[in-house]
Amino acid sequence: MTRDRVLPAALGLGTFTAFILAAEALIRLGFVNRFIVPLPSQVAGAFARVVAEEHVVARFFMTAGEALVAGLLLTAVGISLGALLYRVALLRAACETWIAAMASAPIVLMYPLFLVIFGRSAWTIIMIGFMAGLPPVILKTIEGFAGTRQVLVNVGRSFNLTRGQQFVKILFPAALPTIFVGLRLGLIFALINIVGVEFLINFGGLGQLINDLAERYDLPGTYVAICFVILVSVVFFEVTGRIERWLRPAE
Amino acid sequence: MAATGGIGRAVSGPALAHPVTLVRIAIVAALLLAWEALSQSGWLFRDVVPSLWKIGGALGDLLSSRDYWWHLGWTGFEVGAALLIGGLSGLLAGLVLGGSRFLGRAFEPFLYYLGPTPKIIFFPVMIMWFGVGPGSKIALGAISCFFPVVLSTAAGIRQIDLVLIRVGRSFRANAWQMALKVYLPAMRHPVINGLRLGLGIAIIGTLLAETKLSSRGIGFMIIQAYATFAMPRMYALLITLFVLAIGANALVGRLGGVGKRA
Known part of the structure; x- marks a missing residue:
């Protein structure tokens, strides 16, 4: 079992290392122009400089803060709208396909419109993140409530619970794992769009850092900043994935 | 959902x-x-x-201008090329990773981690590699498209009913016949779903790149409308874009028969 996991992981890491070494060799030998692709060793050497000089930690917290505000808005608005649509069946039948269509719409391309409305500020970034993450939260909230086992609802009724108590004690806890799946998807969409819009409008945290360094033609620095964004995405993806798995057995 | x-x-x-x-x-x-x-x-x-009448007027002007269709043609070409490159490479990589459990375990974690990364951050790198012309937009669109296609294809291969594979083998089908008669039809739905996702993300990637640095395409028109504060025109552009994106998505789904009962 351990061998089944270790050998593939070793192959993956080994291939990655071989790729980096091959890139280093090709650039040093002049097969690849070092003014277009920086040496991997230069990129590795630039990490400390970028962290110290470009205030990476502060930028990370700025991006995280924008994602947090977008996440809070998603939680409050998305779950409320999902609960409303679950309760009012006619409204749900009318709107659910629209919300699903909104999920496939290129909302981030509305960023120039948001720039006009909110100005070149964090709110533009937050609102784009919020809008992009909203459809999965609403749809998964509806799915979570609709998927509550009838026996649980009947138990609540047998205890003469009011509609409010039924919601708080039965429906919401039963739907929570599915709602969290939606929140996780929504947060991933929000984070992708937040960093993307930071890069596009040259404002904010890690996304702006990439744009800044690219405009200064600091190639190793640009690659380092890209690595940071990938790292943040990986950590975020992994942490929310673990929370999701932790919530699942409660179903 | x-x-x-x-x-x-x-x-x-x-x-x-x-x-x-x-x-x-x-x-x-x-x-x-x-x-x-x-x-x-x-x-x-x-x-x-702006008033709805103004937006309607701008939409009419836009659709009747040759300029719009020229820019739309460029965007269509870039998205099409991105889908072709990213989709085909994703399909091939998905076939390899899905067909081998060992290779899947070795390389799929990288794809899962890179998948949710905002691809627009690679645009400065694409500009350095492919220049400021359509090449960098196509490359960004192709990268965006690659991830959903490869992951869907790999998952699709693993979901193929073993009975179908045994039936193919019992008829002594060769590798080519197995691929054409068994594997591809059986994994049509996940592949088409991956292509649908890939198309949507390729459109976003290409257009975002056009808004950042370009002199043609619908993304360029949107950012020009923003720069000149031509708001009715910007709304008109966004409306056409949303209709085209959702329409293209639905078309790919319909062509692949996604949503119909097997």
Whole structure:
């Protein structure tokens, strides 16, 4: 079992290392122009400089803060709208396909419109993140409530619970794992769009850092900043994935 | 995602008198009225929320201008090339990773981690590699498209019913026949779903790149409308873009028969 996991992981890491070494060799030998692709060793050497000089930690917290505000808005608005649509069946039948269509719409391309409305500020970034993450939260909230086992609802009724108590004690806890799946998807969409819009409008945290360094033609620095964004995405993806798995057995 | 509730199916009768249709008409009418009222109120800066008539006029002007179709042609070419490159490479990589459990375990974690990364951050690198012309936009679109296609294809291969594979082998089908008669038909739905996702993300990637640095394409037109504060034109562009993106997505799904019962 351990061998089944270790050998593939070793192959993956080994291939990655071989790729980096091959890139280093090709650039040093002049097969690849070092003014277009920086040496991997230069990129590795630039990490400390970028962290110290470009205030990476502060930028990370700025991006995280924008994602947090977008996440809070998603939680409050998305779950409320999902609960409303679950309760009012006619409204749900009318709107659910629209919300699903909104999920496939290129909302981030509305960023120039948001720039006009909110100005070149964090709110533009937050609102784009919020809008992009909203459809999965609403749809998964509806799915979570609709998927509550009838026996649980009947138990609540047998205890003469009011509609409010039924919601708080039965429906919401039963739907929570599915709602969290939606929140996780929504947060991933929000984070992708937040960093993307930071890069596009040259404002904010890690996304702006990439744009800044690219405009200064600091190639190793640009690659380092890209690595940071990938790292943040990986950590975020992994942490929310673990929370999701932790919530699942409660179903 | 949850399917539309039973109301839509339960109520029969003329389509227009259907309660769901009536609610939809009421919602659209309320939104349009609210928009027009906000536009006339003067609460926001002039033209941030332009009158519906102005947007309609701008939409008409846009659709009748040759300029728009020229830019749309460029965007279509870039998205098409991105889909072709990213989709084909994703399909091939997915076949390899899905076909071998060992290779899948070795390389799929990298794809899962890179998948949710915002691809637009690679645009400076693409500019350095492919220049400021269409090449960098196509490359960004292709990268964006690659991830959903490879992951869907790899998952699709693993979901193929073993009975189908045994039937193919019992007929002594060669590798080519197995691929054409068994594997590809059996994994059509996940592949088409991956292509649908890939198309949507390729459109976003390409257009975002056009808004950042380009002199042609719909993304360029949108950012030009922003720069000149031509708000009715910007709304008109966004409307056409949303209709095209959702339409293209639906078309790919329909071509692949996604949504129909097997």
